[in-house]
Amino acid sequence: MAPRPLQSVKTGPLSGTVRVPGDKSISHRAIMFGAIAVGETTIHGLLTGEDVLHTAAAMRALGADITRSDDGIWRVRGVGIGGLVEADQVLDMGNSGTAARLMMGLVASHPITTFFTGDASLAKRPMARVTTPLEQMGASFVSRTGGRLPLAVIGTENPVPITYRLPVASAQVKSAILLAGLNTPGVTTVIEAEPTRDHSELMLTHFGATVKTERIEGGALAVSITGEPEITGRPVHVPADPSSAAFLTVAALIRPGSDITLTDVGMNPRRTGLYDTLIEMGADITFLNRRVEAGEPVADLRVRYSALTAVAVPPDRAPSMIDEYPILAIAAACAEGTTTMHGLAELRVKESDRLAMVANGLDACGVGVEAGPDSLTVHGAGVPPGGATVATAMDHRIAMSFLVLGMASAEPVAVDDSGFIDTSFPGFVDLMNGLGARISLPNTQSAARPTA
Ligand SMILES: O=C(O)C1=C[C@@H](OP(=O)(O)O)[C@@H](O)[C@H](O)C1
Ligand SMILES: C=C(OP(=O)(O)O)C(=O)O
Numbered sequence: 001m002a003p004r005p006l007q008s009v010k011t012g013p014l015s016g017t018v019r020v021p022g023d024k025s026i027s028h029r030a031i032m033f034g035a036i037a038v039g040e041t042t043i044h045g046l047l048t049g050e051d052v053l054h055t056a057a058a059m060r061a062l063g064a065d066i067t068r069s070d071d072g073i074w075r076v077r078g079v080g081i082g083g084l085v086e087a088d089q090v091l092d093m094g095n096s097g098t099a100a101r102l103m104m105g106l107v108a109s110h111p112i113t114t115f116f117t118g119d120a121s122l123a124k125r126p127m128a129r130v131t132t133p134l135e136q137m138g139a140s141f142v143s144r145t146g147g148r149l150p151l152a153v154i155g156t157e158n159p160v161p162i163t164y165r166l167p168v169a170s171a172q173v174k175s176a177i178l179l180a181g182l183n184t185p186g187v188t189t190v191i192e193a194e195p196t197r198d199h200s201e202l203m204l205t206h207f208g209a210t211v212k213t214e215r216i217e218g219g220a221l222a223v224s225i226t227g228e229p230e231i232t233g234r235p236v237h238v239p240a241d242p243s244s245a246a247f248l249t250v251a252a253l254i255r256p257g258s259d260i261t262l263t264d265v266g267m268n269p270r271r272t273g274l275y276d277t278l279i280e281m282g283a284d285i286t287f288l289n290r291r292v293e294a295g296e297p298v299a300d301l302r303v304r305y306s307a308l309t310a311v312a313v314p315p316d317r318a319p320s321m322i323d324e325y326p327i328l329a330i331a332a333a334c335a336e337g338t339t340t341m342h343g344l345a346e347l348r349v350k351e352s353d354r355l356a357m358v359a360n361g362l363d364a365c366g367v368g369v370e371a372g373p374d375s376l377t378v379h380g381a382g383v384p385p386g387g388a389t390v391a392t393a394m395d396h397r398i399a400m401s402f403l404v405l406g407m408a409s410a411e412p413v414a415v416d417d418s419g420f421i422d423t424s425f426p427g428f429v430d431l432m433n434g435l436g437a438r439i440s441l442p443n444t445q446s447a448a449r450p451t452a
Helices: 024-036 050-061 097-108 128-136 171-182 199-206 242-254 273-280 315-321 325-333 345-349 354-364 396-408 419-423 428-435
Strands: 006-009 015-018 040-044 065-068 074-077 113-117 140-144 148-154 163-165 187-192 211-215 221-226 259-266 284-293 296-304 338-342 368-371 375-379 386-390 411-415 438-440
Touching: 006 396, 015 428, 024 040, 024 050, 024 065, 024 074, 024 097, 024 171, 024 199, 050 065, 050 097, 050 419, 097 113, 097 128, 097 148, 097 171, 128 140, 128 171, 171 187, 171 199, 171 221, 199 211, 242 259, 242 273, 242 296, 242 325, 242 396, 242 428, 273 284, 273 315, 273 325, 325 338, 325 354, 325 375, 325 396, 345 354, 354 368, 354 375, 354 386, 354 396, 386 396, 396 411, 396 419, 396 428, 396 438, 428 438
Parallel strands: 015 259, 163 187, 386 411
Antiparallel strands: 006 411, 006 438, 040 074, 065 074, 113 148, 140 148, 187 221, 211 221, 259 296, 284 296, 338 375, 368 375
């Protein structure tokens, strides 16, 4: 598809009350778990971003019946544990690491062969982190050198349960193993040194599976699933995505006079590291109407402009804000002082090398920045100069982050392609402009100083 450049110019105060789209992690899981449950799962507030639509298409190809009614509610009729059928087409996972990795776990413990592919960004991302444990469970794989997509999973008829210690903090790898464990006799256990998002554990429990989490010696968590449960379709209410709300939150914090409210935002503590960090920087964020909906904590967030000061973000916070470092870097660029972030090696293997893309983009916009192998240092500029076109490398979060930077910069900031924003946040531009942003097609004069 042709690139879709956009530019963002300095805006006045933001105001209004909005609900950002549904949580991407929870939406993928609602479709997948509904597809392997018995009976009907109804999903309210599903994210209809492209990543989740790829998951829905793939689960249909594997036998589930998935429809969307006019009222916006999705209905999934599942096949039951062990009931997935061989797809007669290659499954295209688009830009989505979550879709590819969780689905590989699901099919690995079925006696079927499944072919996966993805776009140029996904085809660069490491898959050995899931194929290694799934091989131990009995599946085999045929892939390109280095274990990348396109890739075939030859599922096993006789899967064996394993106990596996995660070499990287990853909810995707944890979930892939637990999902393979669903159609495996006995107990499958994943040990994680650092707690990652637990949406799989919460939702599988909601569907009737037995999932236990215990703290073991050394402080690690052991997450175990008992195989071959009877899981039944359930209603799922998807909260608004805290990772999407992050862009609006930072935009309001850096525009003087702003006062916005974001409703129904997921507040699972394994996802809220950015909000903790912003509050440490001096952000005025009030959490209203805290409640639990369908097993997930949610709140309405009132966010007001705040003079932010730099912080050192502790590395052990990374799993709870892993997707939020690009937008935190934008907040840091508008803050007073030097912000340091460590423990970020995983950012190099997301939709793009996010450390490199953030550093190149900030540098092009005149903000002092250094990227190390797993760290980022941003020197706050107060009002960033801007005046550049930033390369986004097929990465939705890089595109949204730099459009937010443009809202506070002296000169407009353009992004070379906004098309991938639809993977996670359809309607981003309209929602932002509705609050007072000025994001539009670039005019030719401002497209100066392109980044690498
Ligand atoms: O499990 C999930 O839904 C996700 C886990 C994270 O990836 P990793 O597991 O690779 O850290 C995150 O970056 C991704 O956006 C969604
Ligand atoms: C890393 C992300 O997603 P995924 O791994 O599913 O592509 C993200 O949304 O920032």
